[in-house]
Amino acid sequence: MATRNADARPAPTAEPLGSLDALARALRCLPGVGPRAAQRMALHLLQHDRPGARELAQALLRASEAVRHCDRCNTFTEDSVCALCRSGKRDPAQLCVVETPADLVTVEQTHAYDGLYFVLMGRLSPLDGIGPKEIRLDRLIRRATDGVVREVILATNFTSEGEATAHYIAELLAARGLAVSRLARGVPVGGELEYVDAGTLAQALRDRRWVAAPPGGAGNG
Numbered sequence: 335m336a337t338r339n340a341d342a343r344p345a346p347t348a349e350p351l352g353s354l355d356a357l358a359r360a361l362r363c364l365p366g367v368g369p370r371a372a373q374r375m376a377l378h379l380l381q382h383d384r385p386g387a388r389e390l391a392q393a394l395l396r397a398s399e400a401v402r403h404c405d406r407c408n409t410f411t412e413d414s415v416c417a418l419c420r421s422g423k424r425d426p427a428q429l430c431v432v433e434t435p436a437d438l439v440t441v442e443q444t445h446a447y448d449g450l451y452f453v454l455m456g457r458l459s460p461l462d463g464i465g466p467k468e469i470r471l472d473r474l475i476r477r478a479t480d481g482v483v484r485e486v487i488l489a490t491n492f493t494s495e496g497e498a499t500a501h502y503i504a505e506l507l508a509a510r511g512l513a514v515s516r517l518a519r520g521v522p523v524g525g526e527l528e529y530v531d532a533g534t535l536a537q538a539l540r541d542r543r544w545v546a547a548p549p550g551g552a553g554n555g
């Protein structure tokens with residue numbers, strides 16, 4: 335990992351940091367928490383909620399020791415293989431690739447998918463030095479080429495990095511003879527065309543699908 339916090343280290347002082355300062359510094363590892371918010375949190379915990387502070391400390395310790403990555407799908411689990419991968423009710427021929435465990439949960443909440451998953455735990459981001467090795471795409475290739483998976487559904491984000499990641503994975507997997515699909519983009523449920531942005535509407539046109547098949551068999555576009 336890069337030493338991105340190198341500049342944030344305090345200058346050497348004569349005294350070691352007090353435990354209050356140390357707590358505030360530790361809280362800054364949370365996303366979106368700057369120095370002032372971290373200090374407010376630290377003071378709040380010590381002033382108003384010491385039992386909560388102890389519970390938080392124990393939960394952090396337990397989770398950081400117990401939570402690991404599933405050997406099959408790479409999501410967080412406390413077992414070697416997660417409950418979803420162990421389930422006999424899922425279709426093992428479909429593999430949905432998402433960026434994060436939160437994305438997996440979001441897709442699960444649709445109840446519209448009964449295949450399995452692979453969680454990248456990131457996305458390609460060349461500018462940040464995150465390439466195929468850093469997100470361990472070799473593991474995805476091994477997983478997808480197990481002989482059981484028939485279709486890989488790319489459900490990375492529709493950001494430029496998510497799109498680039500999907501494109502890269504699609505080429506890798508197609509070269510290995512796998513069918514690869516990408517989530518469609520389109521008009522939101524309940525959306526009125528007048529209020530849909532032009533980019534989304536353009537994608538919806540490109541990704542349109544047949545409602546009535548044309549004579550002589552369906553084609554696309």
Ligand SMILES: [Zn+2]
Nearest residue numbers: 404407416419
């Ligand atoms: Zn799993």
